[in-house]
Amino acid sequence: MTAVLITVDTELSSLLHERGMGLQDNVRSSIWGEAEGRAYGIGWQMDELESHGLKGVFFVDPMPALLYGTEFLRPIVAPIVARGHEVQLHIHSEWLRWARHSPVSGQLGRNIGDFSQADQAILLRLGKAWLEEAGAPPITAFRAGNFGANDDTLRALADVGLAWDSSVNPAYHRYGCRISGARDQIAPSHRFGVGELAVSGITDRRGSFRPAQICAMSAGEMRTGLRHAVRESHAAYVVVTHSFEMLSRDRKRPNHAIMRRFTSLCRAAARLPGLTVCGFHDLPPDLASTAPASHNRVPPSRVRTASRMAQQLWASWRYERRLIPA
Numbered sequence: 001m002t003a004v005l006i007t008v009d010t011e012l013s014s015l016l017h018e019r020g021m022g023l024q025d026n027v028r029s030s031i032w033g034e035a036e037g038r039a040y041g042i043g044w045q046m047d048e049l050e051s052h053g054l055k056g057v058f059f060v061d062p063m064p065a066l067l068y069g070t071e072f073l074r075p076i077v078a079p080i081v082a083r084g085h086e087v088q089l090h091i092h093s094e095w096l097r098w099a100r101h102s103p104v105s106g107q108l109g110r111n112i113g114d115f116s117q118a119d120q121a122i123l124l125r126l127g128k129a130w131l132e133e134a135g136a137p138p139i140t141a142f143r144a145g146n147f148g149a150n151d152d153t154l155r156a157l158a159d160v161g162l163a164w165d166s167s168v169n170p171a172y173h174r175y176g177c178r179i180s181g182a183r184d185q186i187a188p189s190h191r192f193g194v195g196e197l198a199v200s201g202i203t204d205r206r207g208s209f210r211p212a213q214i215c216a217m218s219a220g221e222m223r224t225g226l227r228h229a230v231r232e233s234h235a236a237y238v239v240v241t242h243s244f245e246m247l248s249r250d251r252k253r254p255n256h257a258i259m260r261r262f263t264s265l266c267r268a269a270a271r272l273p274g275l276t277v278c279g280f281h282d283l284p285p286d287l288a289s290t291a292p293a294s295h296n297r298v299p300p301s302r303v304r305t306a307s308r309m310a311q312q313l314w315a316s317w318r319y320e321r322r323l324i325p326a
């Protein structure tokens with residue numbers, strides 16, 4: 001069976017904070033996805049997952065607590081746990097810019113991989129403790145904000161006692177993901193004492209990787225990736241989305257095209273034989289060390305790429321038409 005992990009990076013927007021948005025408005029926009037009087041964030045995502053009998057993994061970023069304190073985390077963590085989904089650790093180190101008291105002696109960096117191994121371990125321990133104090137079961141997995149980790153991140157995770165990392169995204173190997181071999185990793189691996197589950201994906205054009213992210217793949221491409229994973233006996237298939245990804249880019253209205261993709265993913269993951277949707281707590285402890293050393297990636301297809309581009313153009317045209325007054 002191929003383990004499918006549907007992961008949601010659940011985070012406040014540091015950009016909106018920088019532009020003057022307050023905590024509660026940021027939570028409503030970035031976490032709950034409120035727009036046009038309804039919510040399309042993690043609550044909606046959990047509804048969709050549960051309607052198909054599925055479990056999600058919510059990588060929650062606790063770092064705004066450096067500015068606001070930890071109490072804002074409880075109303076986010078509590079419903080995720082109560083509804084049977086999984087909370088894991090996500091860190092956007094950008095929030096250190098506004099820290100009332102820096103835990104790393106004033107050091108700054110856009111990505112956790114910009115810090116020393118010792119400072120990374122401090123941030124990881126702090127984030128883990130904050131989430132667990134907010135009601136999360138023991139944290140066992142981590143994903144770096146911006147996928148901006150390096151090999152020292154894996155060493156720090158082992159020091160802190162976290163078993164899993166999911167910071168490798170081959171699409172980011174030039175943009176901050178500095179874990180060795182990130183460009184080519186597909187199969188689970190075990191390095192520096194930590195199991196690594198890379199974000200899955202397909203070959204879009206020759207030499208071009210398209211990650212299994214809801215806003216990056218069409219529904220058809222996602223189904224192709226899932227079927228390929230089963231056919232090739234991949235140990236795991238990791239999908240990523242964000243708590244605010246069901247909204248338009250300006251966060252003012254729901255993005256129905258992306259919402260349909262999420263629903264289509266849930267339907268496919270629930271129905272395709274050979275798949276089991278789970279969290280990190282459900283994975284065999286030896287998955288990363290016993291998985292085949294290599295997997296084949298879905299080969300490129302001009303027809304598949306052209307179909308996605310046509311869908312995107314159609315969705316953009318409809319969106320622009322909506323904005324043009326009659």
